[in-house]
Amino acid sequence: MALLPLGDFFSIVFMAFALGMDAFSVGLGIGMQAIRLKRIFIIGLTVGIFHIVMPFIGLILGTLISNKIEGIAILGAGLLLCGIGFQMILQTIQKKESPLLAPAGFGLFVFALTVSLDSFSVGLSLGLSGLATVLAICLFGLFSTLLTWTALLIGRRTHHLLGTYSELLGGSILFGFGLHILF
Template identity: 60%
Template sequence: MPTAHLGDIVSLMFMAIALGMDAFSVSLGMGMQKIRLKRIAIVGVIIGLFHMIMPFLGIVLGNFISSQIGGYATLAGGLLLVGIGAQMVFSSFNHESQRLAQPVGIGLVFFALSVSLDSFSVGLSLGLSEVQTVIALLLFGTASMALTWTGMILGRKMRGLLGVYSEMLGGSILCGFGLHILFG
């Protein structure tokens, strides 16, 4: 079993930050909803777990799944983000409607899944290399959790500055990021 070198750990740290940046961007928009700090903490932990589970599944299943699954996973993640973002924008016009894109229950699972699908593809490629799986997974989870918390806290602060337009802006950010995933 090869030992992890400092260069490998630094490379994995940069990869973890890159994978967590989508969680940061999406959390910035999601944080503009009225969300309590306790819920923000839970969302960060769940997204961190998904950023550990998805690459692990990718590593385990890497030998059995064709390389085309990465494109489908990216497509699904982009469509989920556009859908959640559009729902947030439309609900900002109708204050009586109940929000569907709340990060609780199944909504939280979809949210965490949509921002961690790209890490599944990364897991597929990591499965072919001699990377230290445990170190990689811990770095991926920790980075995405911290970046999710940071994004949601910043989004929450911006909500106070933007008032009623914050949910519309947050939904627009989610839609934009989903479109970037789909077409960028």
Template identity: 60%
Template sequence: MPVYQLGEMVSLVFMAFALGMDAFSISLGMGMQQIRLKRIAIAGLVVGFFHTVMPFTGIVLGSFISTQIGHYAELSGGLLLVAIGAQMIFSAFNYETKKLVQPVGLGLIFFAFSVSLDSFSVGLSLGLSNGKTVIALILFAAASTFLTWAGMLMGKKVYGLLGAYSEILGGSILVGFGLHILFS
């Protein structure tokens, strides 16, 4: 393997982990909701799937629309994370309120979509490149799946340590990450 190809592979691995880190951060907060291991496994797989579909969609659409849609995708993702986090914080104070967003059903789709929006923008910038597109998509899916699992499992452990306060911490993480997306 020539040195330039090795450099491209290393770049793709780092890019995959960078894209998966938002899934890790948000999963840390979501994992504090006392989620069963089966749900954690399913959530990781769904996030991995979205981290494959979103950049592929971006690649297919091409760089023609990247300047117009890329900003709106990040904006909507940031707003969605702030809303989910705020709802978690408010539900921690109001025990009668049913949890609105959990990584189940439609909540799982929103969760996976929100953490995968930045990979759409990366897909737009990748463009159509021979076989590296497939490798990039596989790396994106693997890294995001693994990091989602790690975040949710760590969140589950933190919940055991912090009890009811962990939902406030988890919501704060989501709000903070959403605000970071909005203002960076």
């Protein structure tokens, strides 16, 4: 069994880091809600699992799915993030306590799916094989988990510092990230 060249390993690490940055960006916004440490742990693990499952599905279905379906999924993710961000902004303005889509249950599923769609598209085009594919997918999960935890903890700390305005900022971040995906 041949070892993976160092340049290829670093390429995979950088790809994993780049894919995890979506989860980091969105996690900052989500973390500005009042979230307990146990929930942060669960959110990070869920996002990591999705960053493993989605590229795996992309690898398997790569020959069966056209780029049109990928574009529709990315459009849906952008619209969903804009909607969640807008809802958080409205919730702050109207001073309502319960979010429309909290990072638990179905809301956690939607959050993890949204931030892992880019890893699905990478899985579609991942030209690696054997050990490198397994390594890449595992690193996608590891980096996204660590970056999500980091962002949620930063967002949680910011929430304590900014109070009510942190949810306004978090909603703005989510809305802006949704616009970034769309455009």
